[in-house]
Amino acid sequence: MFLDIRIPIGLLFLTIGLLLAGYGLFSDPAIYNQSLGINVNFYWGGVLLAFGVVMLILARISRSG
Amino acid sequence: MVSLHWIDYSIMAVYVAFVLGIGWVLKRWMKTSTDFFLSGRAIPAWITGLAFISANLGAQEVIGMGASGAKYGIATSHFYWIGAIPAMVFVGIFMMPFYYGSRARSVPEYLKLRFDEKTRTFNAVSFAVMTVFSSGVSMYVLARLMGLLFHWNFHVCLLVSAGIVLVYIFLGGLTSAIYNEVLQFFLIVLGFLPLVLLGLKDLGGWQGLVTALNDVAREEGFAEGTWTSAWHPMSSPQNNPMGVEWFGLSMGLGFVLSFAYWCTDFLVVQRAMAANSMSAARRTPLIAAFPKMLFPFLVILPGMIAMVAAPRLPQLTAEQLAALPGGEEIVPPPERGLIPARYETKDGKLQKVYHQKPDGSGQLRPELDYNMAVPMMLINYFPTGLLGLGLTALMASFMSGMAGNVTAFNTVWTCDIYETYIAPNRSDNHYLWVGRLTTVFGVAVSVLAAYVAAKFNNIMDLLQLVFAFVNAPLLATFLLGMFWRRATGHGAFAGLVLGTLAAAAHQATTAPKGAWIAELYSYRSEMAQNFWTAIVSFSVCFVVSVAVSLATRQTKPDEQLRGLVYSLTPRVQDEPGLRWYQKPAVLAVIVLTATLALNFIFF
Numbered sequence: 001m002f003l004d005i006r007i008p009i010g011l012l013f014l015t016i017g018l019l020l021a022g023y024g025l026f027s028d029p030a031i032y033n034q035s036l037g038i039n040v041n042f043y044w045g046g047v048l049l050a051f052g053v054v055m056l057i058l059a060r061i062s063r064s065g
Numbered sequence: 066m067v068s069l070h071w072i073d074y075s076i077m078a079v080y081v082a083f084v085l086g087i088g089w090v091l092k093r094w095m096k097t098s099t100d101f102f103l104s105g106r107a108i109p110a111w112i113t114g115l116a117f118i119s120a121n122l123g124a125q126e127v128i129g130m131g132a133s134g135a136k137y138g139i140a141t142s143h144f145y146w147i148g149a150i151p152a153m154v155f156v157g158i159f160m161m162p163f164y165y166g167s168r169a170r171s172v173p174e175y176l177k178l179r180f181d182e183k184t185r186t187f188n189a190v191s192f193a194v195m196t197v198f199s200s201g202v203s204m205y206v207l208a209r210l211m212g213l214l215f216h217w218n219f220h221v222c223l224l225v226s227a228g229i230v231l232v233y234i235f236l237g238g239l240t241s242a243i244y245n246e247v248l249q250f251f252l253i254v255l256g257f258l259p260l261v262l263l264g265l266k267d268l269g270g271w272q273g274l275v276t277a278l279n280d281v282a283r284e285e286g287f288a289e290g291t292w293t294s295a296w297h298p299m300s301s302p303q304n305n306p307m308g309v310e311w312f313g314l315s316m317g318l319g320f321v322l323s324f325a326y327w328c329t330d331f332l333v334v335q336r337a338m339a340a341n342s343m344s345a346a347r348r349t350p351l352i353a354a355f356p357k358m359l360f361p362f363l364v365i366l367p368g369m370i371a372m373v374a375a376p377r378l379p380q381l382t383a384e385q386l387a388a389l390p391g392g393e394e395i396v397p398p399p400e401r402g403l404i405p406a407r408y409e410t411k412d413g414k415l416q417k418v419y420h421q422k423p424d425g426s427g428q429l430r431p432e433l434d435y436n437m438a439v440p441m442m443l444i445n446y447f448p449t450g451l452l453g454l455g456l457t458a459l460m461a462s463f464m465s466g467m468a469g470n471v472t473a474f475n476t477v478w479t480c481d482i483y484e485t486y487i488a489p490n491r492s493d494n495h496y497l498w499v500g501r502l503t504t505v506f507g508v509a510v511s512v513l514a515a516y517v518a519a520k521f522n523n524i525m526d527l528l529q530l531v532f533a534f535v536n537a538p539l540l541a542t543f544l545l546g547m548f549w550r551r552a553t554g555h556g557a558f559a560g561l562v563l564g565t566l567a568a569a570a571h572q573a574t575t576a577p578k579g580a581w582i583a584e585l586y587s588y589r590s591e592m593a594q595n596f597w598t599a600i601v602s603f604s605v606c607f608v609v610s611v612a613v614s615l616a617t618r619q620t621k622p623d624e625q626l627r628g629l630v631y632s633l634t635p636r637v638q639d640e641p642g643l644r645w646y647q648k649p650a651v652l653a654v655i656v657l658t659a660t661l662a663l664n665f666i667f668f
Binding site: 003008009011012013016019020023024027031032033035036038040045047048051 | 075076080083244252255267447450
């Protein structure tokens with residue numbers, strides 16, 4: 001394998017997750033009328049962040065194992 | 066018009082940086098033409114598997130399947146549950162041993178090894194033309210959509226997105242395309258998933274969606290449940306908006322069209338050919354089938370929701386719309402759910418396009434612009450921030466589709482046309498550079514095709530029809546080639562040519578689309594007509610190939626056909642040491658059982 005694709009995927013979702021969740025913390029609550037009153041930026045940002053971390057952990061495990 | 070904020074642009078920028086970065090990192094591994102065209106046959110199965118579906122996940126899939134979901138309902142999932150999945154299992158179990166085992170670099174090259182040069186060239190040329198045009202159309206759709214929604218400049222959007230794809234393929238070849246396709250796959254899934262979740266929550270879950278779509282069915286003159294059950298309405302063409310019945314559906318779509326695409330289209334087969342072992346190549350389409358089976362929930366449901374959801378943003382009123390000068394690019398107000406009507410500029414004013422009710426009662430109804438279903442869903446439910454992610458996912462789907470086309474075009478042009486006719490027997494380094502230059506050439510022609518599409522909408526319709534003629538007969542050629550030792554080069558070539566002509570003839574003599582010569586029969590819908598065109602063309606190709614093969618002498622002796630034909634090839638044995646979940650046969654059984662279950666759940 002040329003490069004472990006899980007590393008760039010993990011980093012990408014980590015970055016986007018942080019951006020979204022961070023924005024969700026400080027954004028104007030009025031914009032969430034559109035998303036049924038749910039702060040989707042914060043929650044979905046968290047989901048992306050978690051996905052990114054899982055990808056990085058998987059890459060780490062296969063490297064050491 | 067919705068405006069984007071810094072956060073939306075930041076997410077897009079992060080994505081673009083990663084995509085280009087992957088190309089850059091892979092650059093140093095691209096030393097030989099095998100690295101560039103086949104990724105050195107060194108990629109594990111889960112990566113080629115995800116790339117296998119991602120390459121196909123272009124404009125047609127995301128925008129088109131959403132549009133069909135709105136127009137036809139859950140029956141659209143037949144494209145997956147009797148279409149793609151069985152075909153993917155078939156190519157993995159039965160055909161991959163010949164593709165991968167023959168060491169051919171492309172599908173046309175397999176045809177050369179199995180039959181002869183003319184059959185290969187016929188396939189190579191038609192495939193090359195087809196790929197650049199489909200990537201062009203894909204780019205045109207993206208650039209137009211972005212212009213419509215956010216007033217992005219058409220030319221800038223077109224050139225920038227083409228430029229990004231060009232750079233990462235130029236640097237890292239097929240590996241770069243495949244790795245990015247995996248990244249794009251996750252981005253598309255995670256970008257569209259919240260759309261489905263929010264939409265379903267808004268309507269009160271699946272039951273809420275069923276109730277709301279029952280109203281749509283009644284209004285359109287169908288039985289309740291027409292939009293939410295896949296098989297019930299297929300009893301006769303009158304009972305469903307697709308205008309097809311179960312036989313035409315199973316044979317035309319389930320057998321001919323799906324098998325022709327998934328088993329012979331080099332765009333997807335190329336991904337499996339890059340796998341690192343025979344069993345990995347065979348597992349590629351099987352691994353792809355798992356997410357593919359669930360894709361209807363990701364791409365079709367948003368369209369169905371768009372039919373019945375209530376707008377959550379202020380909309381243009383009829384008066385504001387009437388005051389606008391004709392010809393301006395705007396998003397019109399919703400007509401049904403979130404979906405706007407189709408408008409045309411007539412007498413300098415924007416006017417709705419009307420069509421007849423399908424039951425022929427003569428009542429005129431406004432025609433809906435179904436292609437706007439998914440984009441309207443994004444704008445409706447996603448606030449700024451998540452909207453950036455949704456648009457990035459949309460861009461990712463266009464780019465993965467385009468990159469798939471460009472890499473396939475590269476290989477076919479360089480290996481099947483350039484190396485055969487223009488400059489044979491050059492150094493490997495020479496072909497590596499031709500491959501790189503072909504990337505530039507392929508992208509440039511795609512851009513040109515996008516401009517052609519922008520100028521002449523109808524020409525693109527016609528071209529897509531021609532592509533359908535080219536694809537359908539191929540399946541017969543491959544089935545005979547792989548499973549019948551006696552099929553000859555002359556037989557295959559004659560079958561392909563006459564099969565293609567038969568498709569054209571069928572289209573030319575039936576309605577609603579075509580009937581240029583005479584109208585001998587009228588189908589209820591274009592879709593039904595497409596399915597039957599495929600059936601006719603497949604049958605003609607099959608019969609002609611068999612007849613001509615029997616009348617001509619076997620082109621190649623049996624020794625040369627070893628590894629290319631089923632009866633002359635030793636059965637593939639799984640490599641020793643595979644776990645149960647790595648065995649192709651086990652995966653195939655699980656996928657087929659699960660797909661069957663899905664058919665029953667949504668019967």
